Amino acid sequence: MIKIRDLEKIYRTEEVETVALNKISIDVKEGEFVAIMGPSGCGKSTLLNILGLLDDPDNGSFLFNNIEVANFNERKRADLRKHNIGFVFQSFNLIDELTVFENVELPLIYTGVKSGDRKKRVEEVLDKMQIMHRRNHYPQQLSGGQQQRVAVARAVVNNPKLILADEPTGNLDSSNGNEVMTLLTDLNEQGTTIIMVTHSEHDARYSHRIIRMLDGQTVLENIMV
């Protein structure tokens, strides 16, 4: 599903040049659950952003479902993204002005789903995440774990083939964290590809494969048994 080769990302400011990704090459097959680990600043988030088509690489090739997307313009990337990829962030990133229901509904609005279908779909997902009873609450009225469940709900509502999660449990205590990990595992079992950045060895154990990074390169891959 994902095939990147010699991908480079370099941040230039006036004084310094930071090589965030240094000719990195990775493959991810459909249905895989991959964890990315590494010390702070090694380029994990940068990689995830590029995989999520939020950012473009400076060099190298990126095949998404066998299509070269490394030089897509913003419009094409947004189009591909909204139909195929869901995101979960460490800091939840819910819109404070919208209710739980409306937050989850948002991706469906952007992909142009009709209002009746949207309602059905959102309710289904909220039910699955066991957050239905909070549908009319605003994000600030929820606990961290609940907020992250809403974020996961929002990530999957479009039935994306790929979910990218950047430290999804970083802001959660262990029981809430485990709950989210279980959700992700369930989704993976139903066929969704998952790529997750994490600092926690415990969380990484939920995955099939761990990619360890250092200074913008992969240094090690552990296949889980």
Added chain:
Amino acid sequence: MFKNYLKTAWRSIVRNKAFSLINITGLSIGMAASLLVFIVVQYELSYDKFQPNYNRIYRVVTQDKFDKDITYNAGIPVPALKALRAEFPHIQFGALESAYGSQITVPSGKNETGNKFIVETGLFFIEPQLFEVFSYQWLTGSPASLKDPNNVVLDEKTATKYFGSWQEAMGKTVLLDNTVPLKVNGILKNVPANSDLPLSVLVSYETLKQNGGAYNHFETWNTTSSNFNIMALLPANVKMDDINRALLQFSRDQYKPLQSNSIKTNFLQPLSSFHFDRRFASFGDHVTSKSTLLTLSLIGIFIILMACVNFINLATALSVNRSKEVGIRKVLGGNRSQLFGQVMTETAVIVCLSILVSLGIAWMMLPYIKHIASIQEQLSLFTLQTVVMVVSIGIIVTLLAGLYPSFVLSKYNPITALKNKMASAGVRGVSLRRGLVIMQFTISQVLIIATAVAISQMNFISKAELGFNKEGVLILNGKSDSISLSKQTAFKQQLLQIPGVQSVSFNNDAPSSDNLWSTNFGYNHQPDEKFQISLKFTDADYVKTFGLQLIGGRIPVESDTMRELMINETLVKDLGIKDPNEVIGKTIRIGRDQWYPIVGVVKDFKTSSLREDIKPVVITTRKKFYYCTGIKIRTQQLAGTQAAIQKTWEQFYPEYAYSPQFFDENIARFYQQEEQLSLLYKIFAGLAIFISCLGLYGLVSFMAVQKTKEVGIRKVLGASVTSLLQLFSKEFTVLIIVSFFIAVPVAWYMMHSWLNNFAYRIPLSIWFFITAIAGSVVIAWITVGYKAIRAALANPVKALRSE
């Protein structure tokens, strides 16, 4: 999608209550102000447009070129009418002559002398042909109703006022100025108020021909009265310039034989300039200069621009806080145009709310504006034009205020946006915001300076040394028919019996007025001088009654005819003479009359409004022209004295309406336009300051939020409250100073040219400018102060934790 935009827009308005309130307040006040300006300007521009032949109607006016200056007159000598008809047979001409302050007596069963009405303006002697030039609607009758002498046509409201209903009025007889009987022979539908020809009592022109002497209507080429006008309707294919060229030759032929000391030329004045050309007197209630309308429109535009500036300022400032939301939307697949649409929708919602509020404000203010702009007619808020205006303001403001913030927001890179690292976007925003604040303060300071100058000039005028006494002088207008004149001596005797009356003077004119009687003259047996003098005919008590001061010689002796003259200092100076006593005993010839001796010189007094220089004046006796009675009264027991004067008047002149005027009120009327303008400046300056303070307050509140952490850290490190206040105020003070230097030349230029309208004016002192900057700094500090103090006093621990 749109519904979703609306929903989020509404939520974000509610969430950012303070900002929304500031925006809506600013925008709605700005829009209400410009809407009202629009209504007034639109009304002024609509004058006479209801005439179907608007573009083909002209007035044949007169230019008089002297050695030194040129004068203009809306009138034309009476014989020109016949000559023009002969010379230009293809043009339709129509003449009319206005009479001011005439009296109409309506017979009444109850009152022996009838009901008396003074027609201040609106009484015209009219040729039937005038209705081929101007079009009016008739309720009954036709232009032919004015064919014969002693006929009158009334408009509906006057007929109703006189007789109760217009049907009742038809066929009745009224008396004009107690001498001329007139039969009501037709009724005109009321002429719209936005007309420079406010016809209400229309007397047939033939009546004037038969009574010419009483109305100074003479068939001579050497009198030009602004009351007698000739209107012309050009055929569709004839150009004004061609006729003007022909009129040049016409004038040469007609005026050459007169051998006057000036060159007279007739030319066409288009109807479209009747309301705006101050060179010509208007029959309507006022003339508005186009530059005043332009100033007003500009101010209206500025006010709304300032409100938009607030909006942009606050929205860009807020957008930093919104970056997270924008980032999320982008990650979830929202593309640029959708985000753009969303921010624009939010702007549009705020603009729509503001429009609603502004309509409310405008509706409440309309009666006051009507009063300030002295508009007679009922103004309505909801005409096609205002609706179009409101909709276009709405669209323009949405675009102006929304485009930039939408652009900025939709451009955000989602990753940086999520990190809330708006460094790059922030810096650009700051310089833009500074620019906008400078613009706002420039506008406010220009308006503060304009207001201060206008108020001082108006003060100066009301306190100016006029050279006569305007307080406590009552002026009664009468007629100078022989019966009235014969009663004058007895009338005066009786008035002087009233304890409150100090002195009484009969004359043709107050010392200061707009109706000047001017003529050519010769001095000391020389040929005619190259300039004209103004004439005043007064009795010997004039000097005492109006408090004039004699600086040489004596007052002319009482006489029924012209015998001795008194002149003013300006005339002495204009004759090139240094010592006033030198002219005493010398002679002056007025017009083609004989030589009369000068017996006195009077200290200069203002002969008209302070816009104009003092004119050279000759004061002499001539009972025939004593229409006015000036009465100097003591200010104690004013009411009793006035009642006694009225009783005396009614006893002597029962057939004349009693309509007293206070001299100082007449003088105040000279400056009505200036007073209105200075009031408008005050209002708009207040609004401008308010709107810029709103914006400043918003920005500072935002800054306070942004700087919470910085302030917290600084406090922990030991910063004093004063130094923190400086942190907030330094930037704004600098911006105000920068805008001051932009405002100074603009305001200087603007007010310098305004003051040039006055012959007597205050200097543009540096204090006006100092007031403006000191005022703005103080107001800004007050605005900023509260927020800044709160931020500076806040508990630093709390501030740091909240980050």
